[in-house]
Amino acid sequence: MSEIDITGAVCPVPLSHNEQIVMGHGSGGRMAHDLIRKVFLPAFDNPALAAGDDGAVLDLPAGRTVVSVDSHVVFPLFFPGGDIGRLAVCGTVNDVAVMGATPLYLTAGFILEEGLPLETLRRVVESMKQAADEAGVKIVSGDTKVVERGKADGLYVSTTGVGILPEGREISGRRAQAGDAVILSGPIGDHGIAVLAARGELGFETTVQSDCAPLNGLAAAVLAAGDDIHVLRDPTRGGVATTLNEIARQSGVCITLNESALPVRPEVASACEMLGFDPLYIANEGRMLVILPRAGADEVLAAMRASKYGEGAVVIGEVSAAPAGRVLMKTPYGSTRVVDMLAGEMLPRIC
Amino acid sequence: MKYLTEYRDAELVAGVMREIKRVTTRPWTLMEICGGQTHSIVRYGLDQLLPPEIELVHGPGCPVCVTPLEQIDRALAIAARPDVIFTSYGDMLRVPGSNRDLFSVRASGGDVRVVYSPLDALKLAQANPEKQVVFFAIGFETTAPANVMAVMQAKNLGLTNFSVLVSHVRVPPAMRAILGSPSNRVQGFLLAGHVCAVMGYHEYPPLLETYRVPMAITGFEPLDLAQGILETVRMLEAGQVEIKNAYARAVTFDGNQPAQKMIQQVFMECDRAWRGIGVIPASGWCLRPEFDDFNAEKRFDVGEILTQESPLCIAGQIMQGLKKPHDCAAFGKQCTPETPLGATMVSSEGACAAYYKYGR
Numbered sequence: 021m022s023e024i025d026i027t028g029a030v031c032p033v034p035l036s037h038n039e040q041i042v043m044g045h046g047s048g049g050r051m052a053h054d055l056i057r058k059v060f061l062p063a064f065d066n067p068a069l070a071a072g073d074d075g076a077v078l079d080l081p082a083g084r085t086v087v088s089v090d091s092h093v094v095f096p097l098f099f100p101g102g103d104i105g106r107l108a109v110c111g112t113v114n115d116v117a118v119m120g121a122t123p124l125y126l127t128a129g130f131i132l133e134e135g136l137p138l139e140t141l142r143r144v145v146e147s148m149k150q151a152a153d154e155a156g157v158k159i160v161s162g163d164t165k166v167v168e169r170g171k172a173d174g175l176y177v178s179t180t181g182v183g184i185l186p187e188g189r190e191i192s193g194r195r196a197q198a199g200d201a202v203i204l205s206g207p208i209g210d211h212g213i214a215v216l217a218a219r220g221e222l223g224f225e226t227t228v229q230s231d232c233a234p235l236n237g238l239a240a241a242v243l244a245a246g247d248d249i250h251v252l253r254d255p256t257r258g259g260v261a262t263t264l265n266e267i268a269r270q271s272g273v274c275i276t277l278n279e280s281a282l283p284v285r286p287e288v289a290s291a292c293e294m295l296g297f298d299p300l301y302i303a304n305e306g307r308m309l310v311i312l313p314r315a316g317a318d319e320v321l322a323a324m325r326a327s328k329y330g331e332g333a334v335v336i337g338e339v340s341a342a343p344a345g346r347v348l349m350k351t352p353y354g355s356t357r358v359v360d361m362l363a364g365e366m367l368p369r370i371c
Numbered sequence: 372m373k374y375l376t377e378y379r380d381a382e383l384v385a386g387v388m389r390e391i392k393r394v395t396t397r398p399w400t401l402m403e404i405c406g407g408q409t410h411s412i413v414r415y416g417l418d419q420l421l422p423p424e425i426e427l428v429h430g431p432g433c434p435v436c437v438t439p440l441e442q443i444d445r446a447l448a449i450a451a452r453p454d455v456i457f458t459s460y461g462d463m464l465r466v467p468g469s470n471r472d473l474f475s476v477r478a479s480g481g482d483v484r485v486v487y488s489p490l491d492a493l494k495l496a497q498a499n500p501e502k503q504v505v506f507f508a509i510g511f512e513t514t515a516p517a518n519v520m521a522v523m524q525a526k527n528l529g530l531t532n533f534s535v536l537v538s539h540v541r542v543p544p545a546m547r548a549i550l551g552s553p554s555n556r557v558q559g560f561l562l563a564g565h566v567c568a569v570m571g572y573h574e575y576p577p578l579l580e581t582y583r584v585p586m587a588i589t590g591f592e593p594l595d596l597a598q599g600i601l602e603t604v605r606m607l608e609a610g611q612v613e614i615k616n617a618y619a620r621a622v623t624f625d626g627n628q629p630a631q632k633m634i635q636q637v638f639m640e641c642d643r644a645w646r647g648i649g650v651i652p653a654s655g656w657c658l659r660p661e662f663d664d665f666n667a668e669k670r671f672d673v674g675e676i677l678t679q680e681s682p683l684c685i686a687g688q689i690m691q692g693l694k695k696p697h698d699c700a701a702f703g704k705q706c707t708p709e710t711p712l713g714a715t716m717v718s719s720e721g722a723c724a725a726y727y728k729y730g731r
């Protein structure tokens with residue numbers, strides 16, 4: 021007899037703690053098991069997790085294995101267009117996808133603050149399940165730790181993604197070449213502004229929604245339509261400007277953007293205007309940059325526009341040889357300026 | 372915000388630029404006063420579109436840049452106190468004091484928070500009655516109405532845990548200092564549109580009389596700036612000495628009179644040190660004695676402040692239009708936005724930061 025039913029006993033027994041997280045939920049003991057059984061298993065149901073061992077045993081298809089880890093500390097936990105759970109799944113799925121790989125499995129590590137309502141955790145986990153289902157990945161291993169009240173802010177989630185990269189495919193920030201076109205999958209700055217608005221820091225109302233989304237479908241469409249894709253990237257923290265600067269330096273090329281072609285929603289543009297931000301530096305969580313030879317751009321653009329999360333794709337710039345390592349912007353006035361990396365922290369805890 | 376697109380229209384800007392080229396026959400040096408304008412000019416590359424005869428030099432109108440070192444050191448001392456919540460606009464956090472900045476105070480446990488308005492700081496004071504909430508009230512005439520409003524409200528609410536560290540500066544005395552200097556190079560001014568929206572432009576005719584330089588009240592959008600430059604160059608070429616209002620959609624001669632009245636009730640003129648430039652007589656605003664209870668300098672004994680400026684930094688000369696950021700040996704080397712030696716490298720309105728960010 022492994023389980024004793026103690027709910028009817030009259031002696032001093034531990035409370036069942038069904039409402040909020042307490043230190044015992046991280047004990048590794050009965051309460052921790054309870055939490056796994058009641059919250060995690062129903063959502064992430066799959067044989068590897070249900071086996072209940074210390075690690076997941078995975079059968080991987082042929083190809084090279086891609087592994088990527090990402091931690092998420094966004095505040096607030098829920099914001100228009102997403103939440104920390106969706107973000108934790110999409111962020112890691114996207115990191116694997118922009119390597120050119122097919123994401124298959126995730127692991128999830130949770131750091132929970134004592135006192136976190138169990139209902140909040142349930143909502144986050146449910147959202148992770150939905151995002152994982154949408155992306156077609158399985159969450160096969162997890163861990164939970166609890167820290168004292170005040171030592172964390174609700175909950176943090178760290179996810180690791182595993183994917184398979186076919187032999188011969190090489191997608192890398194080092195491969196941008198003179199003559200390439202730069203495609204962006206949709207409007208920029210939505211995520212950062214949505215989170216800021218949810219924090220009440222804008223001082224005005226906005227309808228902007230986070231773009232948080234799994235991009236593996238879009239990446240697959242790009243790779244199917246173009247046989248010579250050089251670079252895929254998701255411009256998250258630091259925005260499009262920072263990501264393109266990284267690519268320009270990695271590849272030793274110059275990337276020139278066309279300011280009139282940059283897609284920015286009017287709501288995002290006006291919020292940035294009031295706060296003195298540049299949308300080029302604001303984080304995105306569901307956008308993709310594609311760099312490929314100019315000749316193949318139209319076909320890939322059409323494929324992106326036909327797939328979910330790529331409807332707003334446009335060519336925003338081109339790659340040339342010099343000045344190497346620089347990102348330039350052609351203004352509508354015919355002048356040119358340098359677009360530098362972001363210096364320091366602009367918006368903390370947006371992912 | 373739709374109305375802005377008209378003032379960014381590339382065709383219209385190109386038209387004004389052509390006109391500037393057409394009327395320019397000689398070299399002229401113009402100064403834009405306001406840091407917001409410096410930022411726009413460099414961001415949109417408007418200086419690249421001007422004929423080579425026209426040189427724009429960048430004025431001292433960046434509040435973060437001119438806040439004097441001793442005031443920043445006072446802020447650091449107050450912010451480090453355990454009983455204080457120190458609130459400030461975000462840019463101020465990275466401005467180097469004598470040996471550290473507000474970010475490092477925060478990292479060592481000080482409660483330093485970024486707010487977008489002094490009224491947010493006031494709310495913090497109401498929500499945290501056991502703490503002293505201090506707001507770093509910096510800025511030109513543009514931020515004065517909100518800052519005096521916060522002080523008035525604190526007084527009306529009878530708050531005893533709210534105070535402001537004031538470092539307010541005014542444009543006209545700074546212009547007088549620049550024009551009165553024997554090394555002055557400025558031949559025409561683009562007046563700061565937002566400052567004039569509050570204050571009007573009744574303060575400028577005396578400057579015009581004394582120094583005989585034409586001025587155009589100028590906005591911030593590319594078309595506004597192009598028009599302000601055109602008006603100024605036209606006057607220079609014609610030998611006219613006048614004030615032209617090229618920002619009439621926001622500025623009247625008298626300005627916002629209720630706001631001016633409110634400012635007068637709370638602030639009075641005082642001498643103020645400008646970082647890198649020195650003390651300019653009657654160039655600042657400080658709290659009237661009846662608001663001593665809300666004066667952070669009175670509330671906290673921050674003692675004698677001994678300041679230490681980086682010997683490499685030439686920001687003062689840049690803000691007087693004597694030098695450009697490139698002339699500084701530290702520019703882009705020891706001094707970058709990540710490791711600023713002077714405040715003009717911190718604020719997005721500072722000339723050094725704008726040159727660095729947009730790759731000049």
Ligand code: SF4
Binds near residue numbers: 689716
């Ligand atoms: S580059 Fe740095 S050190 Fe030089 S003047 Fe500008 S702020 Fe001062």
